[in-house]
Structure formats: structure tokens, C-alpha cells
Amino acid sequence: MQVAQQITNQILQKEFVKQLPSENELIEQYEVSRNTIRNAINVLASQGLIRRVQGSGYYINQHILRSTDLLMMGAKNGIKPEKFRKDSLKNDINSNSRVNSKVVHLDDTTAKGEVAAMLECDESTPIYYCERVRFLNGNLLCLEKAYYLKEFVPFLNEDICKKSIFDFIKKQYNIETESADDFIKLVTISKEDAKLVDKEAGAPAINIREINYLKNNRPFNCSSINYFDENLTFYYHLDTLISH
Amino acid sequence: MQVAQQITNQILQKEFVKQLPSENELIEQYEVSRNTIRNAINVLASQGLIRRVQGSGYYINQHILRSTDLLMMGAKNGIKPEKFRKDSLKNDINSNSRVNSKVVHLDDTTAKGEVAAMLECDESTPIYYCERVRFLNGNLLCLEKAYYLKEFVPFLNEDICKKSIFDFIKKQYNIETESADDFIKLVTISKEDAKLVDKEAGAPAINIREINYLKNNRPFNCSSINYFDENLTFYYHLDTLISH
Structure with a gap:
């Protein structure tokens, strides 16, 4: 690595x-x-x-x-777009991430419905639920609703969630994303979500629903993230699309 | 395969x-x-x-x-979402693709600017440019602007472009996508594009810019596609995200 x-x-x-x-x-x-x-x-x-x-x-x-403002979706360990920003390549390669977060909710709760299905666990399995508004260089980046299985991420608090949760759980619990399923949709945001990000209800966003897996292919995290910025580009590399 | x-x-x-x-x-x-x-x-x-x-x-x-209406982005050889639609799995597995296209432009032209960069060729290299409005089961799917290097795709006509170009070039020229770069953005559409798809100017869309590569990693095609439907989901599987 x-x-x-x-x-x-x-x-x-x-x-x-x-x-x-x-x-x-x-x-x-x-x-x-x-x-x-x-x-x-x-x-x-x-x-x-x-x-x-x-x-x-x-x-x-x-x-x-x-490309500018590229999110490398194959490099999952935290959102570090500034590493790939053309205009900041020279100066910022070794700087810390300039993403910070306002924590809206942090609940010690249990999996339900679709979340239990995505995390492949029973309903009532202990999880953390964290809802955050995230900023890149002070500008609105996204609204994120994330779920972590407590079996793998036994502790989170608000201070941790203000920064990169993935950085924390990597350091603390040695957890890294080995593979992921990403589901992308065009959405318009709800009245409640709009208030949180200071937008009009019905504003468009790119919604990315992610399931992140450990090396043994157990899911440990899933999330639903709404991105609003038309300057952001999500980059996926696809390989071995056909057999030989 | x-x-x-x-x-x-x-x-x-x-x-x-x-x-x-x-x-x-x-x-x-x-x-x-x-x-x-x-x-x-x-x-x-x-x-x-x-x-x-x-x-x-x-x-x-x-x-x-x-998931319904899932576009499997790792299976590039033509858009065949109905193969993965829950409600039609039983009946439609072996049916032909229900995507058809209205061809807006088909030009025998040369690469310029960004297109030349994406196709890694000199400006003035011969290409086909094809602009199509695509429909899935009669409903608007996307507006696609696609560029093909004539070196690899020596012939296209309007009849071919009404159906799956990828199916045609696979059969005719034995060309298959081995790998791809996908760049995804939230956009609002221009007045000209809006007219073509019967939308208001400024309507939101998911824009996917694709570069498709042959087995030897030469690009043969690039395109910029605007998708409008909130019921569509784009699915990407990510793997080997970290080293071991």
C-alpha cells in the first residue's frame, strides 16, 4: 500500500x-x-x-x-478528492483531507428493513447510525446517512464523526474496504433533507447507495449519500468486462 | 462467455x-x-x-x-437492463433488448479537442459521430453523443444506429469492451438538448462520460450520455480497492 x-x-x-x-x-x-x-x-x-x-x-x-474535483471511487478509504485536483496537485499532495462534517444524528440503534438487508444481518442487530452534512473546503459536499455494524465498529462518537470515520476505523479497528457495491441514481431531495443542506425541496442530487465489504466479503457499512455539486465528478474504472 | x-x-x-x-x-x-x-x-x-x-x-x-431497472455498468456490451428487472425476470430473460433509438445526427467526421484527447488520437483522425435519443420500452432512457474511431469501426449507418451499435460492432468487427473509464456528474441540460428529449431547459440529468477500451487498452469509443429517469439505477461493483 x-x-x-x-x-x-x-x-x-x-x-x-x-x-x-x-x-x-x-x-x-x-x-x-x-x-x-x-x-x-x-x-x-x-x-x-x-x-x-x-x-x-x-x-x-x-x-x-x-480532471478537476475527481472522486476516485476505487480508492475508498475516505473521501480525499483534493489529492486528485489538478489545481492543487503541487501543493496539497501531502496535506490532510479538507473534508469536515456537521453531525446531524448519531444513534446507537438496531438494523431495520432495507438496512438489515444491505448489511446482511437480522433486524435488531446493533448498529451505529450517523447522519452528516459534509463540506469540502468549506463548501457543501454531500448529505450522508451511514450505518455501521457494531460487531466491526464497536465505538463511534460525535468527535470521530466530525472527521473521516473511515480513517478512524482503519486506525482503530484495522478495517479497510476490500470491495463495494455502488448504486447510483438521480434524485430530488425531500423537504427535511433540503433544510439540512440549505436547498429548496425538490433540488436535484446524485444519490450513491454504497455497501462496503471486508476482505472476507462481509458487509460492515452501508450508506446513502446525496451529492449536490455540479463540479464534482465520480470516477469509476471498469475492468475484465468480458471473458477471454 | x-x-x-x-x-x-x-x-x-x-x-x-x-x-x-x-x-x-x-x-x-x-x-x-x-x-x-x-x-x-x-x-x-x-x-x-x-x-x-x-x-x-x-x-x-x-x-x-x-433492484429494479438496474444498469449493470460492468456488463458493457449493450444496454440490456430488462435482463435485470425483477418484474420481468421470468418472461424476458431471453427476449431481445427493448432499447431502440431515434438517430439525431450521424456524421462521418474527424476528432477534435476533448474527443481527440479521450480517444488518444490526433485531431483530424477519422471518426463517426452519432447522436441518439434512446428509449427503453418506449420510455425516454437517455440522450447519447458517441464517437467511434473509424480505424476500428469502419462503417456505421442510420439503420445500425437505431439498434445497439455495440451489438453490431461485436458481430461485424469482433470488437468488445475490455475496460472502461466512467466519469459521472450531475448536470442540467441545455436548451438544445432539452428540445430533443421534450424536457425543460435546465432539467437535471445524470451525465456519464465513458471511454471504452479494447483488450490492448486502445480506446475505440467515447461518449457522453445524459440519463433523465429517476427510476434508473447504475450499478458499479468495486474490487481490490486496497493492496494486501
């Missing part, structure tokens, strides 16, 4: 511009095993940051570097 | 309900090699239709079967 992040930084800092160095050159530069380099390359390829061109190596995906 | 499609049909027909049979049972049932079965399983897993649970096999992703 560290090597993948370091290669990413070198791409963002324009040290690698068009193409990655060869596997052997990367092994030498990072002083790690071939396996470690291959894993790092696989991570970057699965996120769409680089693409293998048969017989000629790994090329940097220029569309991604050109 | 055939085996993956056959397993998919068995899932949709509820012959496999919760879990897939074991690899050995599938080998016996389909009378194919272990490799063929593994490839088929990988295709279904990469599309999110099944999930591997460590030590206990492959489980069918119930969230997908429960």
Missing part, C-alpha cells in the same frame, strides 16, 4: 509523466521485492490510475490527471 | 438461489474445463453478480436481484 501511494505521489508530482518506469527499475528504486511492486501496480491499475498497454508497459491515465 | 451467460440465466431463473454449486459440480454440469468455469466465475464476480466468501464458496448478490 505504501509503495502504491508513493508511486501515486510521483505521478501527481509529475516525476512520472507519460509512463511508469519498468518493473525492474521500480524494484531498484524502491528496494522492494518483485511481488511488492506487482501488487502496487495492480492496485493502481484497478483504480484506473495507470493502464497496461500490451508489450509496452504501464501508461499513466491522462484523463484522470486532467 | 457462454458459460458466464448460462450461469447468469440460471441465477435469474432462480435455479441457483443463494449460492453457486461447487466448482466441481459446475464442471460436471457444463462439461467444460476447470479453467473455463473459473473464467466464467471471475466474470460474474467482477460484475458483482456473485461474491466469494472465504472458505465457503460463491454467493449470489441478493441486492442486485432485488
Whole structure:
């Protein structure tokens, strides 16, 4: 993971511009095993940051570097769009996330109905429910309603929820998202939701319903997030779409 | 691919309900090699239709079967949402796609600006430009503006564009999408676009900008599609999000 992040930084800092160095050159530069380099390359390829061109190596995906305000949906560990913002690449690569949150609700409760179905648990299973308005650089980013199984995330409080919950549970409980199901819809927001984000009822939003899974494919979190900003772009890389 | 499609049909027909049979049972049932079965399983897993649970096999992703009007974005070869519509699973599994199109423009032209960048070609490279209003079961689905490199798609006409272009180029030119970059945004539509789809200017839409790649990672097509229907859900499965 560290090597993948370091290669990413070198791409963002324009040290690698068009193409990655060869596997052997990367092994030498990072002083790690071939396996470690291959894993790092696989991570970057699965996120769409680089693409293998048969017989000629790994090329940097220029569309991604050109885009501003890109949310890399394949890099789930917290929303860190500023890492991929063209206008801030030079200065902000190592800065902390500029996303912060206003916590609307934080409940220690139980799963019900659709939430129980998404989390693949019985109704009455203990969960945390957290509703937040999130801001990016002080501007409205989204309204998020998130559910966490207490079996995997035994403790949350308001202070934690003001920052990145994913960063917290990674550090505290060693939980990382291994795979995810994302369901995207065009919606118009309800009167209640509109009040929370200072919009008119019926304002359009992109709704992303996410289910996030552990390495063993157990869901530990699901959420429903409304994004309002027309400047935001959600990026998905798709691969192995057909069999060979 | 055939085996993956056959397993998919068995899932949709509820012959496999919760879990897939074991690899050995599938080998016996389909009378194919272990490799063929593994490839088929990988295709279904990469599309999110099944999930591997460590030590206990492959489980069918119930969230997908429960959802209606789901566009499986990992299954790019044509838009065939009715295959995944809950209310029509029983009758329509083997029916033809009910998507048809009204062709607004079809031009034999050259790449320019952003299109040349997305297709990774020089400006003045020969392309087809096709603009269509697409309908699903007679209801407005989307407004699509698509660009095809003539190097890979040497011929298109209006009759072809009324149906699935992807189906045509697969049959005619053996072209299939191996990987794709999808960029999703909330937009409001222009006056000109609004007229074409009988909407008010400023109506909201989900815009998906796609770049589709061949097996050797050359882009052959890009498009910008506006979807208007609040009942449509776009489904993305994400995997290998972190390294191990």
C-alpha cells in the first residue's frame, strides 16, 4: 500500500509523466521485492490510475490527471478528492483531507428493513447510525446517512464523526474496504433533507447507495449519500468486462 | 462467455438461489474445463453478480436481484437492463433488448479537442459521430453523443444506429469492451438538448462520460450520455480497492 501511494505521489508530482518506469527499475528504486511492486501496480491499475498497454508497459491515465474535483471511487478509504485536483496537485499532495462534517444524528440503534438487508444481518442487530452534512473546503459536499455494524465498529462518537470515520476505523479497528457495491441514481431531495443542506425541496442530487465489504466479503457499512455539486465528478474504472 | 451467460440465466431463473454449486459440480454440469468455469466465475464476480466468501464458496448478490431497472455498468456490451428487472425476470430473460433509438445526427467526421484527447488520437483522425435519443420500452432512457474511431469501426449507418451499435460492432468487427473509464456528474441540460428529449431547459440529468477500451487498452469509443429517469439505477461493483 505504501509503495502504491508513493508511486501515486510521483505521478501527481509529475516525476512520472507519460509512463511508469519498468518493473525492474521500480524494484531498484524502491528496494522492494518483485511481488511488492506487482501488487502496487495492480492496485493502481484497478483504480484506473495507470493502464497496461500490451508489450509496452504501464501508461499513466491522462484523463484522470486532467480532471478537476475527481472522486476516485476505487480508492475508498475516505473521501480525499483534493489529492486528485489538478489545481492543487503541487501543493496539497501531502496535506490532510479538507473534508469536515456537521453531525446531524448519531444513534446507537438496531438494523431495520432495507438496512438489515444491505448489511446482511437480522433486524435488531446493533448498529451505529450517523447522519452528516459534509463540506469540502468549506463548501457543501454531500448529505450522508451511514450505518455501521457494531460487531466491526464497536465505538463511534460525535468527535470521530466530525472527521473521516473511515480513517478512524482503519486506525482503530484495522478495517479497510476490500470491495463495494455502488448504486447510483438521480434524485430530488425531500423537504427535511433540503433544510439540512440549505436547498429548496425538490433540488436535484446524485444519490450513491454504497455497501462496503471486508476482505472476507462481509458487509460492515452501508450508506446513502446525496451529492449536490455540479463540479464534482465520480470516477469509476471498469475492468475484465468480458471473458477471454 | 457462454458459460458466464448460462450461469447468469440460471441465477435469474432462480435455479441457483443463494449460492453457486461447487466448482466441481459446475464442471460436471457444463462439461467444460476447470479453467473455463473459473473464467466464467471471475466474470460474474467482477460484475458483482456473485461474491466469494472465504472458505465457503460463491454467493449470489441478493441486492442486485432485488433492484429494479438496474444498469449493470460492468456488463458493457449493450444496454440490456430488462435482463435485470425483477418484474420481468421470468418472461424476458431471453427476449431481445427493448432499447431502440431515434438517430439525431450521424456524421462521418474527424476528432477534435476533448474527443481527440479521450480517444488518444490526433485531431483530424477519422471518426463517426452519432447522436441518439434512446428509449427503453418506449420510455425516454437517455440522450447519447458517441464517437467511434473509424480505424476500428469502419462503417456505421442510420439503420445500425437505431439498434445497439455495440451489438453490431461485436458481430461485424469482433470488437468488445475490455475496460472502461466512467466519469459521472450531475448536470442540467441545455436548451438544445432539452428540445430533443421534450424536457425543460435546465432539467437535471445524470451525465456519464465513458471511454471504452479494447483488450490492448486502445480506446475505440467515447461518449457522453445524459440519463433523465429517476427510476434508473447504475450499478458499479468495486474490487481490490486496497493492496494486501
